[in-house]
Amino acid sequence: TFGHTIQPTNIVTSPFPEIEPSPVDFYRHVLQDFSKFGKKIAIVDGISWKEYSFNQIDELTSKFSSGLKRIGFKTGDVLSIVAPNSPEYSVLFFGALASGGVVTTCNPTYTADEICFQFKNSNAKMVATIPALLPTIQEACKGSNIETIIVLDDEPRRARDGLVSYQSLISDSGSLFDPPSIDLHETAVLPYSSGTTGLPKGVMLSHKNIASNVTQMHHSEFFDLYIEGSCLIGVLPFFHIYGMIVIRASSLRYGSRLVTLPKFEPETFLAAFQNHRVNTAPLVPPLVLFLAKHPLVNSYNLSSLDQIMTGAAPVGGETVKATKERVGCRVIRQLYGLTETGPVTHMTPKQQGMTKPDSVGVCLRSVNTKIVSPETGEALPNGEEGELLISGPNVMKGYLNRPDATKECINEDGWFSTGDIGYYDNEGYFYITDRLKELIKVKGLQVAPAEIEALLVLHPKIAEAAVIGLPDERQGESPKAFVVKKDEGVNEKEVVDYIAKKLAVHKHLTGGVEFVDVIPKSASGKILRRMLRDQSK
Ligand code: 4UU
DSSP: OOSOOBOTTSOBOOSSOOOOOOSSOHHHHHHTTHHHHTTSEEEEETTTOOEEEHHHHHHHHHHHHHHHHHTTOOTTOEEEEEOOOOTHHHHHHHHHHHTTOEEEEOOTTOOHHHHHHHHHHHTOSEEEEOGGGHHHHHHHHTTSOOOEEEEOOSSOOOSBTTEEEHHHHHTSOOTTOOOOOOOTTSEEEOOEEOTTSSSOEEEEEEHHHHHHHHHHHOSTTSOOTTSTTOEEEEOSOTTSHIIIIIIIIHHHHTTOEEEEOSSOOHHHHHHHHHHHTOOEEEEOHHHHHHHHHOGGGGGSOOTTOOEEEEOSSOOOHHHHHHHHHHHTOSEEEEEEEOGGGSSEEEEOOGGGTTTSTTOOBEEOTTOEEEEEOTTTOOBOOTTOOEEEEEESTTSOSEETTOHHHHHHHBOTTOOEEEEEEEEEOTTSOEEEEEESSOOEEETTEEEOHHHHHHHHTTSTTEEEEEEEEEEETTTEEEEEEEEEESSTTOOHHHHHHHHHHHSOGGGSOTTOEEEOSOOOBOTTSOBOHHHHHHHTO
16 A cells, blocks of 8 residues: 555545646647657557657657648647547647647547537637548538648648648748747647536646646556656547547657557457557557457467556456456556546556456545535545545646536536546545446447437437436447337337437447337436436346
8 A cells, every 4th residue: 555545534635746737838748858769769550660750750740830830820729630540640739739729639430410510619720630531521611610621641732622731731841830838727638528417518628737647647656658668559549538648648758659550450459569569558448358358369469568557437357357367467457537637537556456456546646536425515434435526737627618517517626526426445546336427438438418319309200318328248338218209100220320320330329229108307307317227227
């Protein structure tokens, strides 16, 4: 154990020293040691082996930043990135920040409607994407304020019809590169999260928030990437806060090598471990389960693998143990966090990696946690279940243009209500046991029931609808719809297909559709999801 972290007030603190806040913005923070790392490889494409040194990323970033300014991108403007993982993703991301911009990241598997919502909601001015997504992006731009589409291709494409090539931007002389000094409380990134209720909202994470989080993880007991020769697998998507901060930003900040994969695919995933000698694997539960169970795993040499981390959704201690035994890595541990906390708040310390496999670990540096009674709001002692509240320098500023939703989850004292249920043990280790909020998690990705419900009730044959998550071994949960018919003729397939056309794959109704006479609701009209969940057991 690491000393006493449970305060008499029932506030739990970190066993490790507080961090010094970063004196510089996120771009400068992450790139601060690049000249020291120099010719070391920073990022390599796991499949094509196209690689970039720290020097090269640095140079490309400044040229891209200058090129962006030349086409009219200004301080405070929003760049949306809608692309799968690649080495160039970092150039787009840090190039925009170096121009004083804000980056909003979007899932590249989204439909045009979903992307359009985010373009409009974030008021993005430019978007960067890959050629294959161009038709979707062009469709999504309609009705938004996007003026320019940057295409990640090798062809030099002259600025025309609002299209400009990445190639032409990185061919810029760099003369306009001049990162402004930025108030560290300004928004740096705008990922989307539905929070405890409703539709996805822009999460305003400041430079201070995310620079802090990178530092908070950095401790010999946590994410010791400064160890010479660290090599990470970058298979989790960079649009999600886990890929954005924990994997990509931390790797660059501490001089590790990052192997990018555009998507999860069994052979390329396993081959990457073997061929690139990956030693650090930040994963989500379905991928941990894959390593524990899939027959293909035996055909690859995973001997370089030293540590596995799993977060973003619950994982059973048994799966954790089985995976460790099968792949023979030194440690596997859990992380817990949310988009709103930039993201990580808890991590299993390395020493205790296997002794408490069900725990998400202890508070990161400068994180305080309380478990409060949902009824009384009082901070509970160890062993008692309640809602997890967090405070720390990583807690978001709030939801974009949603002071109401912000006020509901962050109180005057800066405590953020996670909507998760859990408890801590007598050594200050946390356990997540349930979710108070409506959020569904499929493969670690958010699915907001309200988003699916809003579409369902627009269907001419549907009167009312409610969506919940059914437990699913492979993907964590599966969205299931309860539907009250307006027209007797409607069947399950019609409803499933309707949603499949409108939303990304992880939001499809893989849990099926159940037709009911009424949706149970509280006196105030809120859907009683717990009742529906219990009904489905
Ligand atoms: C049970 O999923 C995330 C961020 C996760 C993350 C990232 C980097 C965790 C560790 C890490 O290193 O963010 P969101 O906003 O998509 O989803 C947040 C929700 C939480 O409220 C909780 O319900 O995801 C769930 N969650 C977990 N649940 C996250 N981590 C865990 C976990 N166990 N370890």
